Amino acid sequence: MTQIDFIGIVREAVKHFDSSKRIVRIDDISAKVSTNHVYRIKFSDNNFIIAKLSYFGKFEHFVEDHSVINSLSNNLPAPFENVLARSLIKGNSLFVHRYTDSLIDAWIVFYRPMRVRQKLPKRLSEEQIKKLAKTFAQFHQACYSVRNTLPQSSKTMKIDIEHLLRILQTSLGQHDHRMHLDLIKEQCHLFLDNSDKLGADELDVIPVFVDWNIGNFSVTKNMMLYSRWDYDWFRVSSRMMDFYFFSRIVSDVGDQTIFSYDIDRFMEDRFIIFLKAYHEESPLTEKEIRYLPETYRFFLLNYVIKYGRYFFHEVFSNRLQMEACTQHLPSIEKKFSAEPLLDALFD
Template identity: 65%
Template sequence: MKFIDFDDFVREAWQEYDDTREIKDITDISAKVSTNHVYQITFEDGNHIIGKLSYFGKYEHFVEDHTIINSLSNNLPVPFDHFLSRSLMKENSLYVHRHVDDVIDVWVVFYRPIQIREKLPKRLNEDQIRKLARQFAKFHKACHTIRNTLPPSSKTLEVDIEHLLEILETEEGQYEYRMQQDLIRKHCNIFLQNLDELGANDELDTIPVFVDWNIGNFSVTADFELFSRWDYDWFRMSSRMMDFYFFARIVSDVGDRTIFSYNLDPLMEKRFQIFLKSYHEEFPLTELEIRLLKEIYRFFILNYVVKYGKYFFHDLFATKLQKEAYEEYLPNIEDKFDPEPLLTTLNL
């Protein structure tokens, strides 16, 4: 791909939104891990907003997700009524700018700036784990309360996995996954079969989930109350269990690391059991949800690492994580995940 100045698309988007306010400066504040771009846009009057630019997936899904998030940000009750950043509206609609040319199809959405308090420490003690667990439980409960007030979502776990199976049949997919076709297809089929046998779709409520609870994506108060969240790349409507693999990573004994992997081990740590117990006391879990964790992890690896890894991560990270997915993550799921200790912890 030839060099593309993404700043131009941001300026173009703002010009279409409100050409009476002149931009003074555009600063890239992206995390430099994902291929998405996030900008702080400063105006001549000193005020600023945040712009997000994306160019992978489907435009319709991008608009759908941000429409749901914006509705969620307005509908969440206290104390989460200011937890999420609100997107800018134009007249009565969410404003999303789309630029299409012969080279790229790119989309821009603008957010109001959100206040940020404290980041979590890289390694939590047990008291901090319990406090955070209760906070996440309260947030999930709030999302559950207003779930029926949100716009519909077209994405499901099955649709995403079936899409991966379709990619395997394409010329591009046969080339990209040429050495791993059988392994990927096997785990896609296991996932679909186990999801059906568990009856998860019939038994579990769908709520807003953000999936990627990396400690760089949200802030807390000094007393570990959730304060703000600003990264929405993996947002979807699904079971609350979609969030739990990253909860396990947050409380893991190894703590936050610059060089990271997505192995299953955090789900089996005693520290995660401490987290589950405190969460369960606030917003009870079910046996089905705990047993579903294995398939949630399998889905995470298949969808976010195998299928979308090259879009979510820069090349160095994507290559490493996909190699580990084929050699470690997927082959070890059945042997490593045991729901019984988790069920025992919760007396289920």
């Protein structure tokens, strides 16, 4: 099997960025469950930068997402002005290097290194849940406050689901999902129909990072959000897209090495504690709460079914896709009820 020289691609990117830089060392610091590549590059002057390499999706979307993220990182007000990594600029533009050959079309963006404080414990206390809800609500408010200063994002949830439906019409899509083809199509149409009925297009959109697992961000000792990295699932969408992973953070189950994407976390008392504290800081609407199962459905369809082979190594993606089709997607209507959540917030 032909091996791709990712380190060589990174070296080429550095050369195109600044040919005067002398590289001393390149370390692979990629997360082991993801197929994306992240490298720490040390230079002869003892400075270092971070490189992110990706090779799935569309190059235009990669540039678009990182342009929005970089603007957001520069425009966020205090106390979140240093939460996001800043990308490197060449001239007046975000620097993105594209490498293409017969084997791969890969894209690289460089980041300044970030400071990290405390990571969350695997299981939070109720007081920690309330503090975390407050800081996430404030972060969402900060993102909302600068939304009109950011570059436009062309991706929408509807566009992504329609793309998945087109994939399912191809021979490759039909082969990859042959065991569950009809179910996936049905779930795509359920998402589109339910979103229309709820009037999801009327919901405010802000930058959201979706994948809030405890390995992707750090907090202060007072549980204020301090830094956030790993932007693989970034998009501009409803703030409710973040809430499934919020529910996982505060779940009674806690953080687990062997994980699954069940919907049960939404119905836990601990998630209601989180919702109430968030709601006190940044009020939620009934429409947003009723939209929660559709954000979960979208997460499974887009990030697990459509892109699972790229976000997870094969040993994880096969299991997660099977669970999504046989357990999680078919159980949404059976397991989720908005009423207990609405009662907790509005009674």
